[in-house]
Amino acid sequence: MQPIISFVGHSNSGKTTIIEQIVRILSRKGYKVGVLKHTHGAIKADRRGTDTDRFRLAGAGVSSISDDKLLVRFEKAQGHRPQFIVQALAKELDLLIIEGYKKEHFPKVLFSDELKAVSHKGIIATVGKKKPDSAKVQHFPPSKISDIARWLERDIIIPGKKSRQVVIEVDGKRLPLNDFVGEIVKETIRGALGTLKGGRGRKINISIDFGRKI
Amino acid sequence: MQPIISFVGHSNSGKTTIIEQIVRILSRKGYKVGVLKHTHGAIKADRRGTDTDRFRLAGAGVSSISDDKLLVRFEKAQGHRPQFIVQALAKELDLLIIEGYKKEHFPKVLFSDELKAVSHKGIIATVGKKKPDSAKVQHFPPSKISDIARWLERDIIIPGKKSRQVVIEVDGKRLPLNDFVGEIVKETIRGALGTLKGGRGRKINISIDFGRKI
Numbered sequence A, B: 001m002q003p004i005i006s007f008v009g010h011s012n013s014g015k016t017t018i019i020e021q022i023v024r025i026l027s028r029k030g031y032k033v034g035v036l037k038h039t040h041g042a043i044k045a046d047r048r049g050t051d052t053d054r055f056r057l058a059g060a061g062v063s064s065i066s067d068d069k070l071l072v073r074f075e076k077a078q079g080h081r082p083q084f085i086v087q088a089l090a091k092e093l094d095l096l097i098i099e100g101y102k103k104e105h106f107p108k109v110l111f112s113d114e115l116k117a118v119s120h121k122g123i124i125a126t127v128g129k130k131k132p133d134s135a136k137v138q139h140f141p142p143s144k145i146s147d148i149a150r151w152l153e154r155d156i157i158i159p160g161k162k163s164r165q166v167v168i169e170v171d172g173k174r175l176p177l178n179d180f181v182g183e184i185v186k187e188t189i190r191g192a193l194g195t196l197k198g199g200r201g202r203k204i205n206i207s208i209d210f211g212r213k214i
Helices: A015-028 A051-057 A082-090 A145-163 A179-194 B015-028 B051-057 B082-090 B145-163 B179-194
Strands: A004-009 A033-038 A062-066 A070-076 A095-099 A108-111 A123-127 A138-140 A166-170 A203-209 B004-009 B033-038 B062-066 B070-076 B095-099 B108-111 B123-127 B138-140 B166-170 B203-209
Touching: A004 A015, A004 A082, A004 A145, A015 A033, A015 A095, A015 A145, A015 B051, A033 A082, A033 B051, A051 A062, A051 A070, A051 B015, A051 B033, A062 B082, A082 A095, A082 B062, A095 A145, A123 A145, A138 A145, A166 A179, A179 A203, A179 B179, A179 B203, A203 B179, B004 B015, B004 B082, B004 B145, B015 B033, B015 B095, B015 B145, B033 B082, B051 B062, B051 B070, B082 B095, B095 B145, B123 B145, B138 B145, B166 B179, B179 B203
Parallel strands: A004 A095, A004 A108, A033 A095, A033 B062, A062 B033, A108 A123, A123 A138, B004 B095, B004 B108, B033 B095, B108 B123, B123 B138
Antiparallel strands: A062 A070, A070 B070, A166 B203, A203 B166, A203 B203, B062 B070
């Protein structure tokens, strides 16, 4: 399971403020949290004629700028499915919170006030002053932010960490593994690398490029 | 070898324009090229009060925004060594061109006009109207951009691809492997995954999180 949750609802429902507070709580607990906001309006960050804009227009896959505090990366989203963008971002995080992309198949928290019907797919919780009659899922009043954070930790972050103990990707696609096969792969690699100098650690990553299909 | 090259020199030496043209040539050849510009001035892209700025200040490891064309990621650079930032960026690229970070130990192309002395470390080529007397390295006039691109392809991109056929990282640090051990790891994993459904492909990535030191 990828640790991804999408916050959806009316545009003035207070999503941004609640996400901000959840990020603060979970970051202080030591989790690496990321946020992705999807917008239909054009992004204004990469202004015309800046160097990053020029490199990007020349075809750079990634055009970035850093100072001593911040790294800003501009990447092409065109031609990539939202699922691909989201999964690449989530890879290095304990939790990725998405605002938007409501048509995509991510688990969702719905801000239910001022909504006539609860119609999005994949809703696993609602936030609102009043619990919607129709939804048979977890419900939180908007004031109970620490409850939402605790629930995300228990139901998304911790199971996500567990399921990512062994991840095998073939040409960018995750290979389904049952616990038994995962355990064999883990123990085989632990044994093989354990004999090499510097081969012991908490996290191991192995990349192989065969150049052609094996 | 990581496929990284740093362009250094006087601030009006024409570096940006030449990088832009090199990106165009190499991207058209199908390579995934990235650029990182390091600046000492503050970056203006993430303006105060924007949602990405709020999420970042709340502690988000990655704060990002996307529309249908572009993905913009804001990440903390503070507390990370330039080497770490650069290597993380280069990982998914065929070539990363850096503008700046001249004090870091990356292979460098020096724009030598108007420089009194060629004093940076790690210079592997110079660009300028006149070949500097002191440097015993590859030299290109600024008009010969396709020559620079061809040289980067031959001396950086292609050897870089070869050396990344097998990469093992332990806790984010690359394990030195000789060809023999690399070949054993490659063939063992090829054999093991080949028996699983969907286990054959061009690129394999395995991540293992032991949770504690093995």
